[in-house]
Amino acid sequence: MKSQSKTVVITGASSGIGLALAGAYLQRGDNVVGNARSTERLQEAAASLGSPANFLGVAGDVADPAVGDALIKQAVERFGQVDVLINNAGIFNAKPFVEYTQAEVEALVNTNLKGFFYPSQAAARHMVARKSGHIINITASIALQPNQSVPAVLPVLIKGGINQATKALALELAPHNIQVTAVAPGIVDTPLYTKDMHGFLNTLQPAGRIGTTREIVDAVLYLSDANFTTGIVLPVDGGMSSGKW
Numbered sequence: 001m002k003s004q005s006k007t008v009v010i011t012g013a014s015s016g017i018g019l020a021l022a023g024a025y026l027q028r029g030d031n032v033v034g035n036a037r038s039t040e041r042l043q044e045a046a047a048s049l050g051s052p053a054n055f056l057g058v059a060g061d062v063a064d065p066a067v068g069d070a071l072i073k074q075a076v077e078r079f080g081q082v083d084v085l086i087n088n089a090g091i092f093n094a095k096p097f098v099e100y101t102q103a104e105v106e107a108l109v110n111t112n113l114k115g116f117f118y119p120s121q122a123a124a125r126h127m128v129a130r131k132s133g134h135i136i137n138i139t140a141s142i143a144l145q146p147n148q149s150v151p152a153v154l155p156v157l158i159k160g161g162i163n164q165a166t167k168a169l170a171l172e173l174a175p176h177n178i179q180v181t182a183v184a185p186g187i188v189d190t191p192l193y194t195k196d197m198h199g200f201l202n203t204l205q206p207a208g209r210i211g212t213t214r215e216i217v218d219a220v221l222y223l224s225d226a227n228f229t230t231g232i233v234l235p236v237d238g239g240m241s242s243g244k245w
């Protein structure tokens with residue numbers, strides 16, 4: 001039986017996992033509010049999805065609290081409510097600890113940390129009033145099990161913090177019938193990585209290959225329909241975080 005259509009807000013919807021998520025929800029007949037920094041990139045994304053009427057692009061930097069508010073406000077104005085927020089916008093840079101620049105620290109804190117915090121706050125205010133909703137964070141498997149071959153303290157610090165914040169927020173919002181979960185991808189085939197990097201990246205998963213955006217999408221779709229599942233971090237990583245191999 002087809003469940004009632006949802007309204008899903010996705011940050012970082014112009015590329016990679018976010019674009020694949022937008023396509024999957026639209027295919028189910030759900031409404032999607034997609035965010036990225038520029039209107040042009042969102043227009044390109046909408047065109048690649050077939051310019052559907054139930055897609056609304058809202059441009060802006062997720063680090064800006066006003067953008068979180070605008071995403072929820074415009075979603076409500078256009079579609080009546082927000083059922084799911086997916087905090088997907090994010091950047092990743094792996095390098096030795098001592099080489100991170102101040103600009104890189106600022107960029108990661110802005111996009112990955114504030115980009116989780118402010119949209120989630122705006123969504124939680126709306127969802128508490130509705131007594132219903134789901135917040136899903138896209139984190140990273142490497143934050144569950146750091147790897148000596150991939151020094152990445154800065155993204156691990158922030159994605160790892162969001163993994164824990166997922167649990168803390170799930171507890172806080174459970175009495176309001178709001179679920180908070182995370183999907184922790186291993187390495188996924190997106191524009192984040194060039195094809196010439198795939199040979200090395202394949203070796204980072206026990207499965208011997210990197211993942212597909214569809215494999216991340218399937219986990220998110222499951223969680224957004226799972227109303228009695230909250231506070232979990234679901235690795236989708238070919239075994240990367242299961243132990244040493």
Ligand SMILES: NC(=O)c1ccc[n+]([C@@H]2O[C@H](COP(=O)([O-])OP(=O)(O)OC[C@H]3O[C@@H](n4cnc5c(N)ncnc54)[C@H](OP(=O)(O)O)[C@@H]3O)[C@@H](O)[C@H]2O)c1
Binds near residue numbers: 015038088092
């Ligand atoms: N790919 C992987 O192997 C992998 C592994 C683990 C975790 N992840 C996580 O999965 C998520 C998606 O990654 P991806 O591989 O799909 O990356 P991607 O292809 O580079 O896409 C990133 C998206 O985020 C948007 N974005 C970046 N900074 C933003 C900002 N400040 N405000 C609003 N939007 C912003 C980009 O849009 P514009 O550039 O158009 O603004 C783009 O739509 C990230 O959180 C990443 O850390 C990915």
